[in-house]
Amino acid sequence: MTECERLEELLAAAAVAVESESPDARAEASRALLAFQRRTADTVLARLAGAAVGALAHSIGDRAGVLDVLARCRARRARRCAGP
């Protein structure tokens, strides 16, 4: 699995976790994204993972806003990974 594919998987899981309203699922999604951010050598993908982690921390206050950030991260990831 490429890093692009892995990040897409993590962002999709994060969106599901936010929808589920399960604190454990959110914590798991956050930890996985953080581990990805720490490990990846691709700075753009790292920033996108970081943005998702930052958004997840606020899913308690504005779930729709968090889902919007995650959707933007996924779109940005798709543009980055489409590449020449």
Next chain:
Amino acid sequence: MRINALWAFAVVVAWLAGCAARVQDVRPFAGATEALDAAVAAAYEGTFDAVARAERLTAEVADAGADEDDRWHRLEGLSGSTRRYLAALRGARAAALESMRDHAASLVAAADRGRARIERADATRASLVGFVAAAGALGPPGAGVVGEAVGAFIAAAGEASAALAAHGANADLRRRVEAHAHAVARLADLLDRDLLVLDGQLVLLGDAIESALLERDGAGLAALEGSVRGWRNAEGAGLAAAMGGPDTPGRGERLRAYAHADEALARVSRRRQALDAEVDARRREIGLALAVVRAGRRTVTAWRRAHDDVRAALAQRTTVSLDGLTLALGELRRRLDRLERLSDQWRVPP
């Protein structure tokens, strides 16, 4: 009939005199209510601090470079939503906690009134017994024996009166405790659920803080390290030959490039160590805030149990053991002290 009535009266007096003239001690429960209030406040304070810290780091990262999706500004908006949500949650519980402090204070006042009645009964009995004894000593022969018997009856009646006062006070306490039992259980459930929310929130905020630190201090480290190591691996054989071989053209440049690569890797390592130290410090801080929240949950449980214990003791006319409550409060106090000490070191400037 008259003798039966007197006998019944004597039995009641003897029974009342045999009852302990003691009003249930409710002050520890009142203290637990104050501690609960402090525990909930500390849990929210720790979470608000974490939100503020995440916000500050987010702003620092935003200053470091604009993003085409403007995501950091969006995160600041989300952070505001989180603060408003937490503030609303805290406000909603504040009124309930206030009513519980009123409940605890009313229990203390009722118990104090009962104790004052007992003291008055004791004082009356002592003065009457003293008066009868003095009258017996001054009266005709035989009056002393009668006086002694009357004095004993007055003493028993006085004890009965004190026991009656205690019984009345405990009955009053029992009515109050029973009337609040449902509200206490409901509030304990709500507070426990709130603290569980704060627990999950702190875990996520800890990740967000670490993520922002990675972005601020660690961006590009993995890429730099990867590229330097890749170059060294690719050049490895040639470099080894250059180091051990003759002084051929270009050998000096290759060796200098090799040394530069070593320096770059050492810089990456130093930056990574500094980053890890910062991350560890933030993790410890979040860990302490989490410990306060978790101690707060145990305080909620102990507070609820203290009320249940007072309720059971009043129903069964026994005394309450507050060992569990004392342990929970002691633990909470220690956690708060540690958090306070560390917060002084790491507090976010206003």
